[in-house]
Amino acid sequence: MRRILVCQLRQIGDVLLATASISLLKRRFPDAEIHVLTEKKCLPMLENNPDVGKVWAIDKGRLNTLFKELAFYWTVARQGYDIVVDFQQLPRCRWVVGLSAAPVRLSYTPEWYNRWLFTHTVKPLDGYSAMAKASVLRPLGIEWNSEPPRLYLTDAERRFAADYLARYGVTEEHRVITVDPTHRRATRRWPARYYAALIAKAAEAHPDLRFLLLYGPGELEDARAVLEACPRPEAVILPDEIISLREMAACIERAVLHIGNCSSPRHIAVALGVPSFIVLGATSPAWTFPAPEHTQVSLGMDCQPCNRNSCEKGYACLEGLSPDVVWEAMQEHMVRCGL
Numbered sequence: 481m482r483r484i485l486v487c488q489l490r491q492i493g494d495v496l497l498a499t500a501s502i503s504l505l506k507r508r509f510p511d512a513e514i515h516v517l518t519e520k521k522c523l524p525m526l527e528n529n530p531d532v533g534k535v536w537a538i539d540k541g542r543l544n545t546l547f548k549e550l551a552f553y554w555t556v557a558r559q560g561y562d563i564v565v566d567f568q569q570l571p572r573c574r575w576v577v578g579l580s581a582a583p584v585r586l587s588y589t590p591e592w593y594n595r596w597l598f599t600h601t602v603k604p605l606d607g608y609s610a611m612a613k614a615s616v617l618r619p620l621g622i623e624w625n626s627e628p629p630r631l632y633l634t635d636a637e638r639r640f641a642a643d644y645l646a647r648y649g650v651t652e653e654h655r656v657i658t659v660d661p662t663h664r665r666a667t668r669r670w671p672a673r674y675y676a677a678l679i680a681k682a683a684e685a686h687p688d689l690r691f692l693l694l695y696g697p698g699e700l701e702d703a704r705a706v707l708e709a710c711p712r713p714e715a716v717i718l719p720d721e722i723i724s725l726r727e728m729a730a731c732i733e734r735a736v737l738h739i740g741n742c743s744s745p746r747h748i749a750v751a752l753g754v755p756s757f758i759v760l761g762a763t764s765p766a767w768t769f770p771a772p773e774h775t776q777v778s779l780g781m782d783c784q785p786c787n788r789n790s791c792e793k794g795y796a797c798l799e800g801l802s803p804d805v806v807w808e809a810m811q812e813h814m815v816r817c818g819l
Contacts, residue, residue: 481509487566487573493744495522500610506531524725528632631751641730660740662699667762676709677803683715755817761798777809
């Protein structure tokens, strides 16, 4: 096998989770050059990855006509791939698969109208999301064996994180916990006032802890709400500017623990070997890496997980999950992780 294409578009966390499969493909076919088709916003999750030979990034701003789109898909498809792996079967992925002449075109079991696109299909296994992706590779003789996603930081990014945290008063006497209190979906966002109360409880028990609030474009107010509601604001770091995804990842790497909602930072923590503790609402536990240093807490309602983006019940699964309950579970996890 000389050249392999992996198709994995949005979201950022999904692309990072696909790196476990990319690593397995490289191990199985060490002489093959592996390309990835993804979206421009997901590029940071693949930078500096030694298993990735080339990334074909879909830039919606540049592909602003049907002709430009089709020309791009044709260029990608005609790179002489021996294997094309499609993890999503989205329309843009299907264009590339359909235009390619790869002798092996692999995906999960498709709807009847997509069957002609693929030479090999398989029903993915249930369980951890990265494992489910990797299970699609079984026709290639590949089995998932607890391989985590991977993110490869540079020395410059690590130096940035050290200087950045020092700028906000973090010294060698402090331990950092990164906190992701944001999510674009209300069904996956634990209330800001609850995060504030949780931080206060943890800071009282461990005065050396400092809590770095993470946020992206349009999310500053969500992060600020945590700081404003926290009885221990001296323990909270709210950056005054947005940093890049990889700079944020470098800050997560310096943390002793990551806590937050089910979003891409939790997968970044796994990829960098940082323990994680996640508050779940609508999301399935299948997004949690199966290892003792990674866990989640939920209210355990009969309707969970619903995987819905809205709720007529007033988000009871999140509003009913009190900071006291979460703090108790978090303390147990910290002890388990030696923190």
